[in-house]
Amino acid sequence: MxxxxxxxxxxxxxxxxxxxxxxxxxxxxxxxxxxxLPGTTAxxxxxxxxxxxxxxxxxxxxxxxxxxxxxxxxxxxxxxxVSADLEGGYGDAAETVRKAIGVGVVGANIEDxxxxxxxxxxxxxxxxxxxxxxGVPDFVLNARTDAFVKGADDPLAEAVRRGRAxxxxxxxxxxxxxxLDEEQVATLVEAFGPQxxxxxxxxxxxxxxxxxxxxxxxxxYGPLSQRVALTALAELVEDVHAGGGVRADVRPLx
Numbered sequence: 001m002x003x004x005x006x007x008x009x010x011x012x013x014x015x016x017x018x019x020x021x022x023x024x025x026x027x028x029x030x031x032x033x034x035x036x037l038p039g040t041t042a043x044x045x046x047x048x049x050x051x052x053x054x055x056x057x058x059x060x061x062x063x064x065x066x067x068x069x070x071x072x073x074x075x076x077x078x079x080x081x082v083s084a085d086l087e088g089g090y091g092d093a094a095e096t097v098r099k100a101i102g103v104g105v106v107g108a109n110i111e112d113x114x115x116x117x118x119x120x121x122x123x124x125x126x127x128x129x130x131x132x133x134x135g136v137p138d139f140v141l142n143a144r145t146d147a148f149v150k151g152a153d154d155p156l157a158e159a160v161r162r163g164r165a166x167x168x169x170x171x172x173x174x175x176x177x178x179x180l181d182e183e184q185v186a187t188l189v190e191a192f193g194p195q196x197x198x199x200x201x202x203x204x205x206x207x208x209x210x211x212x213x214x215x216x217x218x219x220x221y222g223p224l225s226q227r228v229a230l231t232a233l234a235e236l237v238e239d240v241h242a243g244g245g246v247r248a249d250v251r252p253l254x
Contacts, residue, residue, distance in 0.1 A: 001079065007106035007138040010042055010081035014140060014173055015195050019212035022083070022220045026050045028073045029253070030229070035078040043078060044107075045071055047085035049226035058223075064090035064099070072103035083107030083140060085222075094126040097141075098134055107140030109175055112162060114150050120162065121169045128170035142198055142218075143171035148178030156184055160191040173198050173217050182206045182214070189215040200224075 001009070013020045022042055025031040026049035034040055048058040050070050056062040071084045082104065088111040089096045097108055110127060112120040124143050131139030143166035145159050152158040155178070163174035174192055177200045185206060188197050194215030199205065201219045211219060236246065 003101065003104055003106060004136050004138070006081040006104075007136045007140060010083065010106050010140045011138045011172060013041055013081075014198075014217045017195065017212070017215075019208060019216060020218040021201075021208065022218065023225050024049065024085070024221050024223070025074060026053050026226055027070065028077050030225075031074040032077050033253075035080050040080065042081045042083065043074065044083040044109075044220050045074055045085050046221075046223050046226065047087045047109075048223040050085075052223070052226065060087045060090055064096055068096075068099050068103060071100060071105060075104035081106045083109070083142065085109040087111055088113045089123065089127075093123050094130040097127050097139070098130045101131060101134045101136055101139070106136060106138075107142060109142045109144050111144045111146055112166075114146050114152065117162060117165060120145075121165050124166045124169040124171050138172075140173065141171045142173050142175045143167075144175040144177065146177075148176065148180070156187060159188060163188065163192050163197075167192060167196060172196070175199075177222070178202075179204055182210065185211065185214055185216065 020042065022044040023034055024044050024046035025034050026046055031043055035043060050067060051058050051062040054062060054066065075082045084100050084105045086096050086100060086108050093110050100108060124141065127141050145162040147155040147158040147162060159176045166174055173196055175198045176188055179202045180199065195217040197216050198218040199216055201221045208219060239245065
């Protein structure tokens with residue numbers, strides 16, 4: 001498949017009424033494990049997890065070329081479409097997306113970081129223009145608004161305002177991270193339209209089946225998947241220190 005056709009596939013997974021779930025990955029082996037499991041139709045990277053695995057704090061502290069290189073390694077181990085979490089775009093979101101497309105990425109999360117709305121909208125438009133220039137018109141920009149995570153005065157109203165503006169600027173979907181309840185999710189779906197809202201699977205949000213009924217496009221898990229893996233590692237260490245060892249049912253690596 002070409003990069004363009006993978007983008008079309010990824011876009012179709014978002015517009016399908018069936019909820020798309022993506023358990024985020026951070027390196028080649030996590031990508032292989034997730035990609036090889038039945039039911040996985042796409043991969044998404046987690047910027048926080050990639051940065052942590054390379055010794056950087058979250059928040060664009062990892063050099064952009066190092067982030068793109070890790071994403072390249074992930075793309076190389078799968079035929080599935082890959083979306084990359086590229087934080088706020090590392091100072092030039094359109095150029096960062098262009099670099100990501102160059103290594104085979106067909107979608108991206110880009111944070112608005114609550115910058116002035118006109119700047120954020122211009123950034124969305126520039127990203128989609130860059131993707132089209134690279135021959136990937138169906139690039140799945142998951143335009144993220146930080147209305148909830150950065151504590152806007154009225155986060156729901158601000159998320160609606162920004163999300164609508166990003167859709168109007170060409171983004172196919174809007175990412176609203178936060179611990180949202182069912183009423184908030186329903187309000188966002190009504191504002192954006194069905195299969196236009198993406199969420200993070202934090203503990204306490206509505207069940208996946210209900211999110212699908214409400215018309216949510218996608219649920220991802222950000223750094224939570226790495227935390228689950230590291231929790232298992234910590235529990236192994238604790239078991240070994242207590243005189244135990246590795247469980248007999250541990251899955252082999254390919």
